[in-house]
Amino acid sequence: xxxxxxxxxxxxxxxxxxxxxxxxxxxxxxxxxxxxxxxxxxxxxxxxxxxxxxxxxxxxxxxxxxxxxxxxxxxxxxxxxxxxxxxxxxxxxxxxxxxxxxxxxxxxxxxxxxxxxxxxxxxxxxxxxxxxxxxxxxxxxxxxxxxxxxxxxxxxxxxxxxxxxxxxxxxxxxxxxxxxxxxxxxxxxxxxxxxxxxxxxxxxxxxxxxxxxxxxxxxxxxxxxxxxxxxxxxxxxxx
Numbered sequence: 001x002x003x004x005x006x007x008x009x010x011x012x013x014x015x016x017x018x019x020x021x022x023x024x025x026x027x028x029x030x031x032x033x034x035x036x037x038x039x040x041x042x043x044x045x046x047x048x049x050x051x052x053x054x055x056x057x058x059x060x061x062x063x064x065x066x067x068x069x070x071x072x073x074x075x076x077x078x079x080x081x082x083x084x085x086x087x088x089x090x091x092x093x094x095x096x097x098x099x100x101x102x103x104x105x106x107x108x109x110x111x112x113x114x115x116x117x118x119x120x121x122x123x124x125x126x127x128x129x130x131x132x133x134x135x136x137x138x139x140x141x142x143x144x145x146x147x148x149x150x151x152x153x154x155x156x157x158x159x160x161x162x163x164x165x166x167x168x169x170x171x172x173x174x175x176x177x178x179x180x181x182x183x184x185x186x187x188x189x190x191x192x193x194x195x196x197x198x199x200x201x202x203x204x205x206x207x208x209x210x211x212x213x214x215x216x217x218x219x220x221x222x223x224x225x226x227x228x229x230x231x232x233x234x235x236x237x238x239x
Contacts (some may be wrong), residue, residue: 021170022232023109023225030219037212041205045132045149060199064137067194075194082191083142086153094118094160101167106232108224109167112217116159120213125152128209134202141195151198151206157188158210166218166225 027033047054094117101110129147136148161181169177189203218225 023106023112023167023229024165024169024171024174025226025229026218026222027215030215030222034212034215034219037208038216039212041128041150041209041212044201044205044208045128048132048134048149054201056201060201063193063200064196067190067196078187079191079194080142082188083153083195083197086156086188086191090153090156090160091118094156094163097164097167106167106228108221108228112221112225113163113167115221116163116214116217117156120159120217121152121156124209124213125150125155125206134199137196137199140197142197144197148198149202149205150209151189151192151203153192154185154188154203154206155210155213157185158207159214161185162211162214162218 044054094113098110098114098118101107101113128150129152132149133147134149136144161177161184165174165177165181185207189200189207192198192203193200
């Protein structure tokens with residue numbers, strides 16, 4: 001028999017927790033885009049390993065001449081500040097962010113940040129530097145190690161911008177963060193070339209490799225991050 005009290009009522013639907021706005025889900029095509037960017041960075045490195053100078057060396061030379069560098073003033077102060085931010089602080093901040101996320105029960109996001117900002121630098125940038133072994137531009141204005149290609153500081157800047165956008169910001173705020181992040185990465189690229197620490201193509205490769213690796217890791221960590229988002233919506237992050 002039909003219960004008369006149920007007449008006219010909408011059918012009951014199963015209730016699912018609404019998704020929390022952080023961490024952000026991996027974008028569509030993250031795997032393909034990440035692989036393409038990473039392969040582009042590797043391909044440029046292979047061109048540098050040939051007997052002849054690559055076709056973009058003339059652009060690198062012209063850019064290096066245009067970047068005066070040296071001297072004093074606000075431009076110099078800003079360039080040296082970015083050099084410090086991309087150096088030791090470029091490692092300290094991701095570690096601090098990883099620890100802070102873990103303290104608040106967001107160990108999944110913490111693992112993603114640590115993998116993209118710290119582990120990837122050791123497993124991607126250092127082997128590429130060793131493989132390509134490209135000399136630095138003449139007379140760098142800061143202390144540098146061997147291997148100019150790719151730019152580790154630009155790589156770190158890109159990965160840091162991307163992981164912060166994924167794990168900290170809501171969708172509305174994230175749009176503004178991407179704009180700020182793009183300006184920060186561009187400034188870091190300028191700083192490395194203005195200080196004659198790296199060639200322009202080194203900084204471009206650092207940005208390509210950083211973006212590609214971060215997209216690949218975002219796709220790899222997607223199940224863990226989705227789980228964290230669901231738990232955050234239910235206020236059960238510690239499970």
